[in-house]
Amino acid sequence: MNPSHKPVLLEETIKSLNIRENKIYLDLTLGLGGHSNEILKHLNNTGWLYAFDQDQNAIDIAKKRLESYQNVTIIKDNFVNSVKRLEEIGIYSVDGILMDIGVSSMQIDDKERGFSYSQDSELDMRMDRSNPLTAKDIINRYSKEELETIFFEYGEEKYSKKIVSNILKEREKKEIRTSFELNEIIKKSVMGNYETHPSKRVFQALRIEVNKELDVLEKTIPLLLDILNKEGRIAIITFHSLEDRIVKSIFQRESKNCICPKELPICVCGHKKKIKIITKKPIVASDSENKENPRARSAKLRVAERV
Structure with missing residues (x-):
């Protein structure tokens, strides 16, 4: 194995x-x-x-x-x-x-599932594919307050407010669909102030919210x-x-x-x-x-x- x-x-x-x-x-x-x-x-x-x-x-x-x-x-x-x-x-x-x-x-290795920030794929993150809620839905539909809450509470992300602010700006222009699109928004928001991959905490928070873990x-x-x-x-x-x-x-x-x-x-x-x-x-x-x-x-x- x-x-x-x-x-x-x-x-x-x-x-x-x-x-x-x-x-x-x-x-x-x-x-x-x-x-x-x-x-x-x-x-x-x-x-x-x-x-x-x-x-x-x-x-x-x-x-x-x-x-x-x-x-x-x-x-x-x-x-x-x-x-x-x-x-x-x-x-x-x-x-x-x-x-x-x-x-x-x-699940992480499966590009179609959208769990990984290391692969460019559509934001999904559903463990159960029959679940109607995806990470893409959350990013594009949740309110400012809802996004800040899940990023801070589920991802323990200290830059949650800045990240959400930039997400709101980008989604006004067009739908945020893929992991790499979200990566770019996050990188721009934290400006090098990270020890691990800058998207790690946000992706964790999204996965937890999608699956109500x-x-x-x-x-x-x-x-x-x-x-x-x-x-x-x-x-x-x-x-x-x-x-x-x-x-x-x-x-x-x-x-x-x-x-x-x-x-x-x-x-x-x-x-x-x-x-x-x-x-x-x-x-x-x-x-x-x-x-x-x-x-x-x-x-x-x-x-x-x-x-």
Whole structure:
């Protein structure tokens, strides 16, 4: 397999799931099937894997990779709908959950998808091609305030106001259609004041907005904890600080019996602890993996266990 398509933190993730051979597992980000393939190696004929992805191209590739296994069900959907979809087929609890968040290397490399600022392609960025909203729609239709908000909050872009100002000027002349057209606007806006590629943060923000990534993540994790059996584990790999912050916050909240404000003398929230945190600090890739797969440098793995 091409190193760029090798699953990040593969060995660490599989080990952290503490897989039991006859149990039920979820891979909520199937991708090319790398993590799923490894999970299935650890299951016997009575164990089962349910794998979700919203990208039909990825599903088609993963199906071929996993075709020798009889104990896997692949479902095309956003993982925010996973609990509902499982209930529809009579699955109400599982014993382990894996989430590998973010855009895949295959999606970035596919020029038609419009995820990359390094290739000149139409601004798209949809993980699910049936989603009507594209990055081009956002750039050309969102208001000044909306664009400034998503660039600042989702991209942590300190030049968001200047970039948006120039986007508004350009789109009055003509529709902004391609990644390189947007690149030129961004470069003109930041005037050399950048350490990495000047478009990196804006493209991240657009991708998050198109796919509602942070909203979906924040909504889904609590639902998943409710269907995770006792001693079952959830392992989540993130690739930027916004995702990691959400995972860390939810894990911390759900590992406590009380989440009342500290100034209250007694607990009135009634909150019950659901998990214990396995990774006090996130697991990161080894030096050797970082050399083999540069994408691994930003990956963080957090793991929790149901109590």
